Amino acid sequence: MAGSGRPWGVGFLSWxxxxxxxxxxxxxxxxxxxxxxxxPSPFVERIRAAGAAVIVQVTDLEEARMAVDLGADVIVAQxxxxxxxxxxxxxxxxxxxxVVVDLAAPVPxxxxxxIADGRGVATALVLGAAGALIGTRFQATAESLVDPATxxxxxxxxxxDTERSSVLDIARGARWSTTKYTVxxxxxxxxxxxxxxEAELAEDxxxxxxxxxxxxxxxxxxxxxxxxxxxDLVNDLPPAADLVAALAAQAESALA
Numbered sequence: 001m002a003g004s005g006r007p008w009g010v011g012f013l014s015w016x017x018x019x020x021x022x023x024x025x026x027x028x029x030x031x032x033x034x035x036x037x038x039x040p041s042p043f044v045e046r047i048r049a050a051g052a053a054v055i056v057q058v059t060d061l062e063e064a065r066m067a068v069d070l071g072a073d074v075i076v077a078q079x080x081x082x083x084x085x086x087x088x089x090x091x092x093x094x095x096x097x098x099v100v101v102d103l104a105a106p107v108p109x110x111x112x113x114x115i116a117d118g119r120g121v122a123t124a125l126v127l128g129a130a131g132a133l134i135g136t137r138f139q140a141t142a143e144s145l146v147d148p149a150t151x152x153x154x155x156x157x158x159x160x161d162t163e164r165s166s167v168l169d170i171a172r173g174a175r176w177s178t179t180k181y182t183v184x185x186x187x188x189x190x191x192x193x194x195x196x197x198e199a200e201l202a203e204d205x206x207x208x209x210x211x212x213x214x215x216x217x218x219x220x221x222x223x224x225x226x227x228x229x230x231x232d233l234v235n236d237l238p239p240a241a242d243l244v245a246a247l248a249a250q251a252e253s254a255l256a
Contacts, residue, residue: 002028009055014038015179019046026050036076037085037181044070057112057133059087059181064100068107075104076133080164081114083136083228085181088166094127101128116230118250125255134247136228141240150225151237157186159229167194168224170201173208185224186231189214 001008010030012022015038022033022043033047036057047054048071056067057076067075077100078086079093090096093113101109111124112133124132139146140154164184169177171190176183185191190211194201201207214220238246 001030007031009034009052011036012043014040014043016175017043019043022046026052032074034076036078037179039066040072041066041070044072058100059090061099061103064103068104072107074108074110074130075100076110076112077101077129078133079111079113081184081229082112083162083184083231084226085176085183086113086164088164088180088182094123097124097127097129114228114230116228116233118247118252119254120230120233121247121251122254125251136226136231137234137243138240139227140234140237141243142237143240144237147223149221150223153186153225154227154231154234155237157225157227157231157234159232161186162227162229162231163187163191165191165195166198167191167201170194170198171207171211172224173211177202183224183226184228186227188224189220 008030009032010025011034014035019042023046026047030052032053032055034055034057035043040056044054053073055074055076056072057078058064058067059078064075077097079096080086080090081093093111097109097111108130110131110133111127111129115121115124115132115134116137121132136154138144140151144151162184164182166177166182167190168185168188169183171194215222
């Protein structure tokens with residue numbers, strides 16, 4: 001990326017990153033570093049000293065206040081509609097974003113969670129955000145690095161098929177299972193098998209081996225399909241540049 005001649009950024013999970021890893025990335029001159037999930041304070045001054053913008057994603061007001069206090073250059077307000085990991089007990093994007101906008105002003109805020117088309121971008125702007133951070137929609141693009149089966153599952157998926165849970169993190173033995181964040185995915189056999197039995201699942205030492213065996217047999221996919229509630233609006237696999245243009249045009253039309 002550093003050799004591309006174009007601006008680029010990098011992200012680290014605040015709860016899992018090491019100072020050494022962040023400093024190594026900074027040696028290559030990113031224009032921005034994003035820090036979601038956890039306490040970003042060990043990294044902020046190092047990033048700022050390297051001349052990169054600090055982007056902090058927040059899932060509740062406590063995290064938002066911390067981001068403001070740390071002097072984040074951009075704050076991402078993530079609602080619970082988002083795909084992938086997010087707040088176990090958070091707020092939906094619509095009520096959460098304007099509260100963060102008011103709290104953080106004049107720091108620019110990006111809205112995230114359930115936004116998959118230009119109408120969602122327009123809504124984010126009306127709420128006072130400076131823009132939107134979009135994840136699920138960009139997994140289903142021609143350049144996406146996800147497995148083709150994942151992209152196709154997103155195209156076929158529907159919002160009611162998504163579920164926020166800690167089951168898959170526990171079953172996979174992912175370190176996320178010890179954090180306050182759960183994960184929104186499309187349906188999965190282990191969700192049906194263990195829903196509401198997370199404590200029992202965590203105590204079952206054989207589940208991780210069983211999960212890996214199921215993956216090896218092809219009974220379950222190697223990775224869960226992370227997808228947000230806006231997945232209904234994802235119906236094709238366009239080039240990313242075409243998608244950006246379409247999002248901008250639809251947002252402009254919605255705001256007209």
